[in-house]
Amino acid sequence: MNEVTAFWILAAISVIGALVAVRKRNLVHGVFALLVFFAGLAGLFLLLLAEFIAVVQILVYAGAVGILILFAIMLTDRVTGKDAFRVTSRGSFWGAIIALAVFLVILLPTIREIPLIENATPKDMIVEQSSVKELGTKLIEPYIVTIEVLALLLTAALIGAVTAAQGGRASEKGENTE
Amino acid sequence: MNWELIGDILLATVPLLVIFPSMFALTTWVERKALARIQNRIGPNKVGVPLTPYGGNLSLFGLGQPAADGIKMLFKENIVPTGADRLFHLLAPILSLIPAMLVLCFLPLEFPWLNGEQNSVKAFMLDGAVIFFFAITGLNTLAVFMAGWASRNKYSLLGGMRAIAQMVSYEIPLVLSAVVVVMIVGSLNAAEIAEAQAGWNWYVFQPWGLAAFVIFFIAALAETNRSPFDLPEAESEIIAGYFTEYSGFKFALFFLGEYIAMFAISGLAVTLFLGAGGGPGVEALPWLKVIWFLAKVCILIGVMIWLRGTLPRLRVDQLMGFAWKFLLPLSILNIFIAGFAWHAKKANEGTAVSVIVWVAALIILYAAAKGLDHVNRAKVKPRTYQYGE
Numbered sequence: 001m002n003e004v005t006a007f008w009i010l011a012a013i014s015v016i017g018a019l020v021a022v023r024k025r026n027l028v029h030g031v032f033a034l035l036v037f038f039a040g041l042a043g044l045f046l047l048l049l050a051e052f053i054a055v056v057q058i059l060v061y062a063g064a065v066g067i068l069i070l071f072a073i074m075l076t077d078r079v080t081g082k083d084a085f086r087v088t089s090r091g092s093f094w095g096a097i098i099a100l101a102v103f104l105v106i107l108l109p110t111i112r113e114i115p116l117i118e119n120a121t122p123k124d125m126i127v128e129q130s131s132v133k134e135l136g137t138k139l140i141e142p143y144i145v146t147i148e149v150l151a152l153l154l155t156a157a158l159i160g161a162v163t164a165a166q167g168g169r170a171s172e173k174g175e176n177t178e
Numbered sequence: 179m180n181w182e183l184i185g186d187i188l189l190a191t192v193p194l195l196v197i198f199p200s201m202f203a204l205t206t207w208v209e210r211k212a213l214a215r216i217q218n219r220i221g222p223n224k225v226g227v228p229l230t231p232y233g234g235n236l237s238l239f240g241l242g243q244p245a246a247d248g249i250k251m252l253f254k255e256n257i258v259p260t261g262a263d264r265l266f267h268l269l270a271p272i273l274s275l276i277p278a279m280l281v282l283c284f285l286p287l288e289f290p291w292l293n294g295e296q297n298s299v300k301a302f303m304l305d306g307a308v309i310f311f312f313a314i315t316g317l318n319t320l321a322v323f324m325a326g327w328a329s330r331n332k333y334s335l336l337g338g339m340r341a342i343a344q345m346v347s348y349e350i351p352l353v354l355s356a357v358v359v360v361m362i363v364g365s366l367n368a369a370e371i372a373e374a375q376a377g378w379n380w381y382v383f384q385p386w387g388l389a390a391f392v393i394f395f396i397a398a399l400a401e402t403n404r405s406p407f408d409l410p411e412a413e414s415e416i417i418a419g420y421f422t423e424y425s426g427f428k429f430a431l432f433f434l435g436e437y438i439a440m441f442a443i444s445g446l447a448v449t450l451f452l453g454a455g456g457g458p459g460v461e462a463l464p465w466l467k468v469i470w471f472l473a474k475v476c477i478l479i480g481v482m483i484w485l486r487g488t489l490p491r492l493r494v495d496q497l498m499g500f501a502w503k504f505l506l507p508l509s510i511l512n513i514f515i516a517g518f519a520w521h522a523k524k525a526n527e528g529t530a531v532s533v534i535v536w537v538a539a540l541i542i543l544y545a546a547a548k549g550l551d552h553v554n555r556a557k558v559k560p561r562t563y564q565y566g567e
Contacts, residue, residue, distance in 0.1 A: 066320060
């Protein structure tokens with residue numbers, strides 16, 4: 001059992017999860033298949049020694065995004081999962097073409113630039129410092145301004161979302177009490 | 179095959195699988211006994227060792243109760259509702275147990291039989307152990323939802339939705355109160371956090387640490403669906419919440435998962451605030467570390483049981499308001515206080531400074547808590563009832 005075996009197992013889990021997520025008519029089943037895909041992806045990141053990205057993958061995608069989608073489903077009348085959508089395959093042709101285009105134009109050149117795994121001995125790939133610590137130092141030292149701006153932007157977006165969601169009702173409420 | 183590695187891994191993980199479930203069995207007995215005493219009852223006292231030579235049945239204060247319960251659970255009929263989603267109905271209890279068991283690896287339990295380079299617990303001492311802990315415990319929510327949804331029962335679904343809302347809300351103060359410790363230690367590694375508190379340098383003895391510990395403990399109660407935050411399984415409102423339709427061994431798995439999650443989160447609280455394995459005599463006898471760690475976990479569990487017997491359940495709106503309007507601002511404020519305290523201490527060492535820091539921090543926290551309480555306190559008006567005619 002080495003890294004390659006682990007890779008194939010995790011890759012199979014991810015691909016099967018993704019396929020089931022797309023093909024399943026039952027929405028809730030689809031979401032859980034998507035979560036399996038996220039978990040497989042987190043495993044792949046862990047295999048690449050990117051433990052922070054792996055944990056964020058679990059925390060943000062499997063945890064937060066999964067719950068968000070489930071909440072959204074709960075608010076529809078498809079909760080029961082019985083009369084789920086008919087998955088129409090009308091757009092599948094163009095979807096396949098776009099996916100192929102993305103693969104050829106963006107992914108393939110990137111993959112070709114990276115040295116093959118056989119050439120890079122694993123010892124070269126192991127970083128001295130752990131990835132979490134390095135990431136933390138990088139975020140604080142050179143990229144502090146970027147982080148702050150991003151944080152401000154996200155806060156503004158959050159407040160904006162709350163205001164947009166509440167705006168109408170708040171004024172109505174005010175009228176009612178008067 | 180690297181047999182030595184496999185042996186090490188077994189040495190590190192099997193104790194976790196033995197210690198915590200057996201602690202679970204004992205805790206169920208302790209909880210029933212303690213709750214009974216609080217409610218002026220006796221609790222289980224009959225089941226002991228059957229067929230003993232003198233007198234037939236040796237009842238050791240009802241200590242045989244957990245074993246009897248376990249056997250009963252195993253042999254009970256497994257009922258699946260007709261409308262239920264059979265696959266998810268089966269998967270949900272398993273999925274609720276897995277994250278709870280998994281995070282036990284991240285606790286800095288230093289077993290004496292693991293030493294030096296071959297310490298495979300070190301393999302789990304990832305540099306992001308604390309984040310890993312929170313990420314994986316967060317998956318428990320999904321299991322709860324799965325159970326609620328798969329049962330095809332309105333009460334189950336309501337319980338599941340309540341559980342999700344509650345767990346998502348309380349995860350924020352939980353993580354933010356842990357952030358304080360991570361910030362001060364400068365590491366997310368559980369072993370390093372434990373090391374930084376060696377020699378009675380526990381973070382609960384710091385003003386910000388005390389506040390963070392209290393917030394953490396309250397949020398942990400909510401996160402594990404313990405009373406007074408046990409709304410997802412509120413018997414008087416929604417039968418048993420998400421596990422209404424579960425019986426037999428599946429129910430036992432849920433029960434086990436819930437208690438293991440309690441142990442895990444108490445273990446994290448011990449790691450972050452109560453000095454992990456630190457205690458009297460650890461320098462001379464390093465194996466005492468495991469004992470102290472588990473003892474502290476047991477004390478926290480004891481407090482949880484005590485609270486369950488003491489406090490009434492919250493209302494849904496109170497629960498949400500408490501998390502978002504009280505705990506969240508307080509934990510954010512606490513992060514600032516920890517930063518200031520750290521800088522003040524770093525600037526000039528001395529008892530005077532630490533006394534000032536203590537007093538100032540407590541005043542600020544107290545004022546903030548009072549103010550938030552005042553702002554959030556519902557304006558109670560006499561209710562008007564309208565009866566049907």
